[in-house]
Amino acid sequence: MNTEFKAGALVAFGGYAQAIVYGMLAFAPLGQAGLAYGIYAGLASAFLGGLLGALFGRAPVQFGGPRSSTALIVAGSLLGFLQITSNHSDLMLLLMLEIALAGLLIALAQQQGVGKLMQFLPAPVLIGMNTTLGLFSAYKLLPAMLGFAVYTTALQAASTPALFSPMALSVSAITVAVLLYFRAIRPNPLGLVYGLACGFALHGVLLWAWPGTLPVQTVAAMPNHPLWQNLDTTSLVGSVQQVSALLLGTPGLLLQVLVGAAVLALLVVLESMQSLLQVDQTLGTRHNTRRELNTLALANVLCGLALALPSSNYFSRSNAALGVGAQHRQSEAWYVGLLGLLLLLTWPILAQLPLHILATAVAVSSLFLIQGNTLDLIRRFAARSTRRKMAPTERFTVWVVLSMVFVTGISNLLIGTLVGVLFVAAYFLQQQSGSGLRSIESKPAARSRSMRPRAHRQQLDAAFEHLAWVRFEGNLFFGNAPAIAIRLQDELAPAQSAVLDFTHLRYIDDTACDCLERLFKQGLPRTQTVAVLPTHEQAMGGEPLLHSCLARLGIATQGHIDDAFWHIENLLLGQIAFDNMAYSADSTLENSHLCDHMSPAQKKAFCAHWLTKTLPAGQALFTEGAEPCGLYVLRQGQLSAWHHTGHSNERLMRFCPGSMVGEMALIDRKPRSATVRADTDCTLLFLPIAQFDQLQEYQPELSQILQNNLARELALRIRLANQSLALLQ
Incomplete structure (x- = not known):
């Protein structure tokens, strides 16, 4: 089977359940009417996000669709809007404005380079966000796992025992066991499919065997556009005018819409960048941040206009596809097509689908957003003895997690997210004293303390x-x-x-x-x-x-x-x-530039004065403070000059083949200023002081050329020393 098709099918199967559950979660504040709106909004988000991603996106293995984070933000926005108006048309128009604005903010963020910042978002923000989302998504869906109707609160469950169904609890428990087995015990990318298939199979058997109506909660609604009944021009114009008046006349409403849009945009960019980076690291690819964010911006503007949930890529969907071998964006095209086929096949029975099974699968997936090391950090933080041993970053991560969970618990995810962002921003300002980066120097003048052949130095200058x-x-x-x-x-x-x-x-x-x-x-x-x-x-x-x-x-x-x-x-x-090949004595002396400006006859006479010496690795050629004996030229191997400082030795210079060694003592006749030792087995040419003195006495012209060449070499070493000083600044 084609891996891209297989990946698309896998993600479509899980995405179908997620779209329905996240949509219903987002519109739960509207009661029974919200179920029909939510199914439409979730499925429309999956179709629009996936279709535009397949058409315009280029990063591999990405899948657009709704997320629990944005669904919870939408639910929080609706609760806030309900404090101002209870008219459904007004609520939907406000929500449409918020989601479309989020798309525009994503485009603006791309223009301002926020995408780059999101690539390097601090770990405490990611851990706090994922932990909070995992906990509250699972919390909202917990009743379904325990046999109650979906979205039942603890008070409702205690006061209305009729909402509890032992049969729903049994099927949910088996579904949870299958999901946990394939997520934690024997990880398998098809685990979600197996869990849903097991739950649906059990539901089918019970439908066949149970006399009468099953005592379980079903979807019990068909997709319905929130403004479908208000398509006539007059009512829509009236609603738009009324919403405009609300925005202008209600203190704080416009700010609430803008803040909601900003948080939605933040979550979409954050989750999508996580997915893009994870796929890049797995496949060794490199995405185009600008193109992908522009695609997300367009998708979310259209989602807002269509009153669908915000669409984002998410790494759990990408991970599932990567697990079966997907490597291209073609898998998203299969995802969209198979999602449509799945909806078409299930349309006749959509209202009868067991909602508790769908919600259970999504709740278990949400819990796995919480990283294992986060729980370990909280455990260590709780004990005073281990808390003191934690790194500052680890302690701060726990504070971010606890603050976001606490604030979200007493208010909503929108406020919790803002608190987390402000918490981190305050810490950033406090810690700006440590810059972290001193300088970035392109084309540095610094070089290692080494004597290399002239050709090598020229090649390094270019490199x-x-x-x-x-x-x-x-x-x-x-x-x-x-x-x-x-x-x-x-x-x-x-x-x-x-x-x-x-x-x-x-x-x-x-x-x-x-x-x-x-x-x-x-x-x-x-x-x-x-x-x-x-x-x-x-x-x-x-x-x-x-x-x-x-x-x-x-x-x-x-x-x-x-x-x-x-x-x-x-x-x-x-x-x-x-390259340590042994050159001839004549070639070695020419490479050292001691023979520069000599005639052929002078070169021949000069070379005749040199002796050949070998030096095993680790042995000293001469030691610091020793009397001068002559000039050396390295023919093969590598030498290093060392200076004893206090309780340690400092390397002053490395010598490569063709380098002169000991020329200072030859000129001033003072004791050696450093110890020179062989790093490898070496072959050297040696000019004793007596031979040097003979050259000065009997061949003054040749001696003058030699002294000029030595002067040039000393000048070069001063220049190289100046370059090396840059390393110490």
């Missing part, structure tokens, strides 16, 4: 035109990580390689690590990137998180900025950086 040096400092956490990630995404786009310097970072949290991971998974170069981590003496909070993040990305790490630049230079040079 460093596309290198970025990113230096972090202070605290990098969810309060500043989103803004920093957006800046890095923009400024590192032209870079082909990067050095990430964390040596001055004091603290990093999981949100910041997630932001870094998303950045590089969205296309920034990983193979030509190196990170510098603090030494053990420079303790950094959250360092294990950063280590794990860099390991998952495959980014190499170094413990010193000079080692990092040496590493990135070798990556940019490629194989020639490790």
Whole structure:
């Protein structure tokens, strides 16, 4: 079976149940009439969102449709509107305005770059939102799981025992058991289908075996457009005029509509960006944020005009499709087509569908929005002994979750969401003292402290035109990580390689690590990137998180900025950086530029004075303070110069083949200023001081050329030293 078709069928089956239940949940404040409105609004949202997504969207494995979050916001808006007017036409026009405005706000958010910010939304916001939505969606549908009529309150259940049905409880319990088995014990992307199929099969058997009418609640309504009965021009114009008067004459109503639209837009963008990013990380793709948000904006404007629920993509639908192998947007086209076919097939029995089974399946799915680590955080927060050991980000996450749940419980999800956003915004302002990012330097002048052949230096100069040096400092956490990630995404786009310097970072949290991971998974170069981590003496909070993040990305790490630049230079040079083939003595001296400006006869005479020496790896060529003995030129291998400082040794320079070593002592005849040791097995050419003195005495012209070349080499080393100083600033 085609995987895209299979994915579309799976999501359509679950989406059908979700559309009905979420629609009825949104319009529950209107009573029995709201059931018919809700079925229409939920199904219309699924059709419109899916159709426009399939036509205009390009990101793979996305599915438009209603969500419990937006359904609860719509229900809260209706409750607020009911305090002002009880006329259904007025209520529907206000709701139409709110949802259409949400679509326009999504388009405005796209223009202002909010989509980028949503890609890096802090973890406490996501965890608080998902936990609150999961709890209250399940809470609203809990009566159905316990055998009561859907949307029955606790007081109604206690005062009206007739609402309870043991048969509904039995069927719901079996459905829950099947759903939990395929979600928690033996995870299967088809678990929702199996659960619904089991519940419907049991309902069918009971219909056949039970004498009379089953004592269970059914949908008991057919889809009905909320304004269908008011299609004549006169009544509609009158309703529009009345709503306009209400907006202008009722204090706070316009603000209520605007706030509701803003929260709907926020939820749609947030949930859709989560879905887009999760699919990108799974498939290794990169979505076009602008195109996808514009598609969502158009879909929600049309949903508002059609009086459908807001439509958003959601990662639970995408996860189900990914689980069966979907990789393209074609699956959404199948989803829309099969959703229509499913509605057509069930239309004759739509009013008889068992509502408690649909609601039970949606409630269990909502509970799985709550992440397991959230419950663990709350458990640790509850105990004083473990609370003190929690990281600041973990404690703040618990505060956000508890505040959103509490405020939503005493008011509604709209107010709870606003409290969560304000809570995080206040924390952001409090923590702005730690900038997190020191600088982003493109085309840096800094180089590693190394002596390389001239051709290599020229190649590195060209490669460093596309290198970025990113230096972090202070605290990098969810309060500043989103803004920093957006800046890095923009400024590192032209870079082909990067050095990430964390040596001055004091603290990093999981949100910041997630932001870094998303950045590089969205296309920034990983193979030509190196990170510098603090030494053990420079303790950094959250360092294990950063280590794990860099390991998952495959980014190499170094413990010193000079080692990092040496590493990135070798990556940019490629194989020639490790080319250790032995050159002839003449070629080695020419590569060292000691023979520059010499005639062929002078070169021949000069080369005759040199001796060949070998040096095993780890052995010192000479030590700091030793008397000078002559000049060396590295023919093969690698050397390093070290200086003893206090209780440690500091690497001063690396020498590659063709490099001169020991020329300072040759000129001033003072003791060696550093220890030079072989990093690998080395072959060297050696000019003893006695031979150098003979050149000065018997071949003054050749000696003068040699001294000029040595002067140029010393000038070059001063320039390289100035470049290396940039690493220490």
